[in-house]
Amino acid sequence: MSFVFNNVRVDFDGLTALNIHDLKIPKSKTTWIIGSNGSGKTTFLKVLAGLIIPTAGTLTYNLKELITRKNYKEYRQKTTMLSQEPYLFRGTVLKNVMYGLQNQKFTKKESKLRAMKSLEHTGVAYLAKRDSKHLSVGEKKRVALARCVAIDCETFLLDEPLSGLDEKSVSQIANLISKLSQLKKTLIISSHGIEKFRDKQDLCIQLKSGEIENSCKEINQSIE
Amino acid sequence: MGFLSDGIIDALSLIINFDQMVLRAANTTIQVGVIATVVASLIGIPIGFFLAVFSFKGKKILVVLTQTLLGLPTVVIGLIVYGFLSRRGPLGFTDLLFTPTAIVIGLVILAIPIVVVFSYTTIKTVDLRVRETAFSLGSSELKAAWTVIREIRYEILAVILAAFSRVSSEIGIALMLGGNIKGFTRTLTTAIALESTKGEFAFGIALSIILLSIILIANLLSFIFRKL
Numbered sequence: 001m002s003f004v005f006n007n008v009r010v011d012f013d014g015l016t017a018l019n020i021h022d023l024k025i026p027k028s029k030t031t032w033i034i035g036s037n038g039s040g041k042t043t044f045l046k047v048l049a050g051l052i053i054p055t056a057g058t059l060t061y062n063l064k065e066l067i068t069r070k071n072y073k074e075y076r077q078k079t080t081m082l083s084q085e086p087y088l089f090r091g092t093v094l095k096n097v098m099y100g101l102q103n104q105k106f107t108k109k110e111s112k113l114r115a116m117k118s119l120e121h122t123g124v125a126y127l128a129k130r131d132s133k134h135l136s137v138g139e140k141k142r143v144a145l146a147r148c149v150a151i152d153c154e155t156f157l158l159d160e161p162l163s164g165l166d167e168k169s170v171s172q173i174a175n176l177i178s179k180l181s182q183l184k185k186t187l188i189i190s191s192h193g194i195e196k197f198r199d200k201q202d203l204c205i206q207l208k209s210g211e212i213e214n215s216c217k218e219i220n221q222s223i224e
Numbered sequence: 225m226g227f228l229s230d231g232i233i234d235a236l237s238l239i240i241n242f243d244q245m246v247l248r249a250a251n252t253t254i255q256v257g258v259i260a261t262v263v264a265s266l267i268g269i270p271i272g273f274f275l276a277v278f279s280f281k282g283k284k285i286l287v288v289l290t291q292t293l294l295g296l297p298t299v300v301i302g303l304i305v306y307g308f309l310s311r312r313g314p315l316g317f318t319d320l321l322f323t324p325t326a327i328v329i330g331l332v333i334l335a336i337p338i339v340v341v342f343s344y345t346t347i348k349t350v351d352l353r354v355r356e357t358a359f360s361l362g363s364s365e366l367k368a369a370w371t372v373i374r375e376i377r378y379e380i381l382a383v384i385l386a387a388f389s390r391v392s393s394e395i396g397i398a399l400m401l402g403g404n405i406k407g408f409t410r411t412l413t414t415a416i417a418l419e420s421t422k423g424e425f426a427f428g429i430a431l432s433i434i435l436l437s438i439i440l441i442a443n444l445l446s447f448i449f450r451k452l
Binding site: 080 | 351353354356357358359360361362363367371374375
């Protein structure tokens, strides 16, 4: 089991943004988090990324409980998150993709090679030398995805990776997601609705007002 | 009007001929200004970062207090430091009063709130996503902090230059703690005050032109960095 939620609650200024009583997310599988705007998808992913520490409850990752801030620091090394509106650091695209690799103590030469490979996988290798501030929304997203994929993490958290992309980019990203899935990575992807290319084996959770409304089975039934 | 134009012409002649008195005052101003700005930045930027990024009890009070210190009159700073450094004061044994070091101490106290408040505001405006992105790419707390500073390096440089402009144009501290000793603690501002009262108008204008040029260069650099 990858993640186990036990009465996890996240409050912002006294308002509950997320309230998950009991949930298990399996390892090496793809899980879709579905919901409309404000349903708590991003908060859900940020909790998993260790960016938001729950107000109450416990979250377990690979049977290790994440409670303290210290725990979260170690844990953050094992996951990576693609934000809905990704931020690219000042500098070239290549330097951005190399950032996470250098955190993993790869040499500069090795980081460069891996970063270029990752940019090729996401179809944006031609942007390598471009200034990160002069990219379109779609390009930014693909570069940010390349930056995430470049790191060899156990878990990938992708917040609406397909929003704002054209058809060609969507199919490229979909291919990449399926490749990661074949590599037995744990993928947790948020989306407004069910994506066309979703594998039938994938799990899904529907969120509404920060709580689980439907599970995978119910969603599949409603589609059929 | 004649004495004004004569003053300006004489001032230009003093500058062109590299008058030793003018150069010494300019040199002292730049030296104490640079040292005070560097020290204040080393103290102020981490405080500004801490206030902007971390939440703790009493943070708002601390921010308001620092903002209030922006309005602290330089003569008050001069008076307090004078009290400490004078022979009867707790630090009288250091014999620092009426030395450039004493001016630097006063200027550091003047510049710290400027650096803290401006760097706090600058870091506050940096997207929260910078830190979150750094964390999600495996950065430690320290590396994430460094990433934030790197992202706003030009804005921070502009803050440092603004602090330098302020300390260079200050007079109360330099006068009270430096004592306006010719060739030793005489800065451009204290020299302007003295020469004007002596009726040396041209000399005063020459010093003013140099002082304004220094501040103008600092502000131009600050403007350029903000645009980068």
